[in-house]
Amino acid sequence: MAGTDPIKQFEIVEYFSFGTIGADAQGEGGFSLAFTNSALFMVLTVGLIAGYLILSTRGRGLVPSKLQLVSEMSYEFIANMIRSSAGSEGMKFFPFVFSLFTFILISNMLGMFPYFFTVASHLIITVALALLVMSVVIIYGVYKNGFGFLKLFVPSGIPLVVLIIVVPIEILSFLSRPLSLSLRLFGNMLAGHIVLKVFAGFVVSLTSMGIFGIFGAILPFGMTIALTGLEFLVGALQAFVFTILTCVYLNDAIHPGH
């Protein structure tokens, strides 16, 4: 059954390779350093965002054109998000948060095109993003507060005896953040695209089963349409959730101690 394999859309295809790292003498094994379809779509995403923002803000009109308005609204959207969850001190991280949001959003939207690759459907990408967030939080937290950053793990107003149990739990809770951040984005994108493909595959296989099949295919076809809409929603929502949690975590770095 060609074309209805729900997993095939996540396949990594190497376009050209820069060489291999860690191969043995026979050239076996090792890690291939290549420009893949995933890399292509990441470049496409970044190019699209940068191109749009540069082009739309080139006029710098006091009365914005429609294109400029979209850029300004996206600025306002992220700026409001940061101010409401990390305070105005968090505006330092505006470029970082804005890049994260637009990257995830646009790559998810690009992934909705048929035959396109969804970057966030690979765990390694989302883990890299989550670790980036966590390293920014830890590095800035330690840089700004020094040892005061460790107050994050010590809730105030708790007797010393209970602290022995609470502090390890708090540390574990902190350590689980990058995993939950990355798993959520990855899981949503992967599951959504698989379900979409499975229902679309039903349409194909049912229509090849004669006249009853064609009528039966109406049901999964309707489902596919509904799921497509849902996937757009999920893609945007997950980008939003990822960024708002980034803001919440940045808030911990700026003001440790609950």
Added chain:
Amino acid sequence: MSESDKSKRSKINTSRAETGKLASKIQRAKKDRLGKAAAIAMRQREMTGSGKAFRLVSEFVSAVIVGSALGFAIDVIFDTRPIFMIVLFLMGFAAGMLNVVRAAKEMNANAPKPDPDKLVPIDDDD
């Protein structure tokens, strides 16, 4: 006091009153705008039901996974299988619960307040 002086003063007074009016108008507009921004921020934070569910699930599961993995790693390094894995699994469970409670608290804080008129008293009799 001459007649022209008086008229000048009254002119100043009316202009002052006008500026005052304008200032209060600006203040009101600013307040409206702030309120609108806050309302938008509130609405932004609301998620769909499945979004909320997924958030809570991932908060819980990830803590358990991290705890068990950490415990397993410590066990392998110090050759104490399975003590640390069990201990850290339970701690991961606790941390996951903590995460879930915090996330739920945050969601509650962002949710709109229920209408007190529409609340039905809980029937404790049965």
